[in-house]
Amino acid sequence: MEDAHQLSDRYFKSKSFWAKPFQESILQMSGEENVNPSYLELAFENSCNLRCSYCSVFSSSALVADAQKFGAYKTSDNFNNIEQLGQLNKEKISPEDNPYIKAFWKWLPEIYSDLMVLRVTGGEPLLHKDFDQLLNWIKQKPNKNLLFSVNTNGSVPTEKFDTFLEKLKLIQQNVKRVEVNFSLDTWGAQAEYARAGLDLNQLIINIKKTFKVVRFSKIIILCTYNIFSVENFDEFLTNIMQLKKEALKNGNWLSLGISFLHYPHFLSTEVLGEIQRDKIKDSILFLKQNRLMPWRLNGFSKNERVKLERILASLQQLTQDRRKVVLKDLQIFLTEYDRRSGKSYKPLFPMIADLLDKSTI
Ligand code: SF4
Numbered sequence: 472m473e474d475a476h477q478l479s480d481r482y483f484k485s486k487s488f489w490a491k492p493f494q495e496s497i498l499q500m501s502g503e504e505n506v507n508p509s510y511l512e513l514a515f516e517n518s519c520n521l522r523c524s525y526c527s528v529f530s531s532s533a534l535v536a537d538a539q540k541f542g543a544y545k546t547s548d549n550f551n552n553i554e555q556l557g558q559l560n561k562e563k564i565s566p567e568d569n570p571y572i573k574a575f576w577k578w579l580p581e582i583y584s585d586l587m588v589l590r591v592t593g594g595e596p597l598l599h600k601d602f603d604q605l606l607n608w609i610k611q612k613p614n615k616n617l618l619f620s621v622n623t624n625g626s627v628p629t630e631k632f633d634t635f636l637e638k639l640k641l642i643q644q645n646v647k648r649v650e651v652n653f654s655l656d657t658w659g660a661q662a663e664y665a666r667a668g669l670d671l672n673q674l675i676i677n678i679k680k681t682f683k684v685v686r687f688s689k690i691i692i693l694c695t696y697n698i699f700s701v702e703n704f705d706e707f708l709t710n711i712m713q714l715k716k717e718a719l720k721n722g723n724w725l726s727l728g729i730s731f732l733h734y735p736h737f738l739s740t741e742v743l744g745e746i747q748r749d750k751i752k753d754s755i756l757f758l759k760q761n762r763l764m765p766w767r768l769n770g771f772s773k774n775e776r777v778k779l780e781r782i783l784a785s786l787q788q789l790t791q792d793r794r795k796v797v798l799k800d801l802q803i804f805l806t807e808y809d810r811r812s813g814k815s816y817k818p819l820f821p822m823i824a825d826l827l828d829k830s831t832i
Pocket of ligand 1: 520521522523526527594654
């Protein structure tokens with residue numbers, strides 16, 4: 472991003488409330504000091520019930536099961552090869568035996584009062600026993616400086632999601648703020664294709680339930696902009712505006728965080744060449760035309776738009792040879808992903824189908 476004269480993630484992070492106050496003192500440090508973090512991001516395990524197209528065996532146990540059943544994708548990089556887990560010695564460690572989880576529980580009381588952000592990711596945290604234990608722990612230990620943030624796919628069984636919200640409701644009295652981040656990259660059948668196992672209607676129900684439970688909080692839709700986002704993105708943005716409106720009615724703030732998918736390379740929009748530029752430009756125009764205004768509080772902020780603008784500015788052109796490899800990998804992946812998920816990409820993504828039909832791979 473910086474090479475493309477754009478604002479990088481480290482710029483945004485360094486400006487955040489949990490980093491900015493420490494800039495001066497950090498400059499005085501040698502790098503040898505022991506410091507308690509002000510921001511901690513935590514992933515207990517990789518248990519997850521979804522099999523998102525671009526996710527990996529490192530992050531989703533459902534994809535581990537997939538890889539055990541079907542093997543790796545036969546792409547040039549042997550995508551989601553189960554051997555990788557063995558190499559990193561991650562294959563068979565249960566959460567109960569995981570030394571890092573044990574160390575975390577020992578460490579938490581030591582750092583807790585200095586923490587300004589505790590963010591839990593996964594896998595899917597709502598399925599993790601240690602996450603549940605963490606909710607109980609925070610319920611007992613007030614920290615009024617803490618932003619407690621949770622990333623979820625919002626697609627766990629209803630009972631589990633409701634229990635989570637019940638606990639979150641109690642926790643928010645103990646901390647400065649709670650924040651829930653839902654992952655969603657586009658809308659409709661395209662969204663359900665991209666994230667195998669997702670029930671979009673159920674996810675929306677859960678997002679709306681969250682509006683009613685958390686108070687004066689931020690709810691974020693995390694969008695990883697990928698090849699499946701492109702064809703239905705306008706509908707996605709229109710629906711995000713509607714969700715923003717409903718969040719406001721309940722005293723909350725919903726925002727959209729867009730990041731760009733780089734890996735796996737064949738699901739990045741880069742393979743679309745000029746088409747992707749035009750599509751991103753259209754979306755930026757939509758965000759401008761629906762910008763946040765005093766009379767349009769459910770509009771999009773400059774910060775939301777900048778994320779997409781910097782993606783546009785940093786896009787690189789693939790060389791002819793590279794493009795051939797990527798297109799071939801895309802074709803291999805889609806054929807196999809369709810077989811595994813029992814779906815068909817062609818009617819949902821005519822642009823991709825057309826691209827593959829016309830290419831000489
Ligand atoms: S919900 Fe998250 S962890 Fe689970 S498969 Fe999707 S991207 Fe991976």
